[in-house]
Amino acid sequence: MKPEMTPEELEQFIHRELRALPARKAPPGFEQRLQAAVEARLAGRTATPEQLEQFVHRALRALPPRRAPHSLESRVLAAIEHQAAVAWYHKSWAYWPAAVKAAFLAVGTGVSGAAITAFYLFSQGADPGVLTDAAGERFAGAAALIHVFRWMASYTSESFASIPPLWLYGGLAFIAAMYAAFFGLGAAAYRTLYRNN
Secondary structure, three states: OOOOOOHHHHHHHHHHHHHOOOOOOOOOOHHHHHHHHHHHHHOOOOOOHHHHHHHHHHHHHOOOOOOOOHHHHHHHHHHHHHHHHOOHHHOOHHHOOHHHHHHHHHHHHHHHHHHHHHHHHHHOOOOHHHHHHHHHHHOHHHHHHHHHHHHHHHHHHHHHHHOOHHHHHHHHHHHHHHHHHHHHHHHHHHHHHHHOO
């Protein structure tokens, strides 16, 4: 059993455990009793296929329930307890506390809004120096950080300007091909290792 399981993986684990149970066996003489009951039911009159199906269905439902192995309950309960002990940050978004979700959304929205605004202003021809100076006056504590970002932006633009376009596009194509190859290898490894278990 994996140390950290999502609810879907836990459901699959329980499903595999239930499917591993031995086949259900009818009590001795069940087939003869069922055949005799069907013949007695059909004697003297003809039953429709639906009536016969309902009769067989009732007879099969009257069978005693299948007994689970003694270890099944303890294994399933252990998996459920382990799932409950997994920390919230190892679970999916739905299990995060509401305060953390709100903070994450606020920070994500702020960063996205700032990036979109900056790209829009730069595309409209705004001078990056004027914008960073105005932001530096409002946020005096972040002036050093803005200076670092300005240096990084100028260094990045100079670096990209010095790269020939053929190399740049070739490098991007290589990175995309490697990403696709690693994604394909990961999917193949998942199917090989986990889907067969």
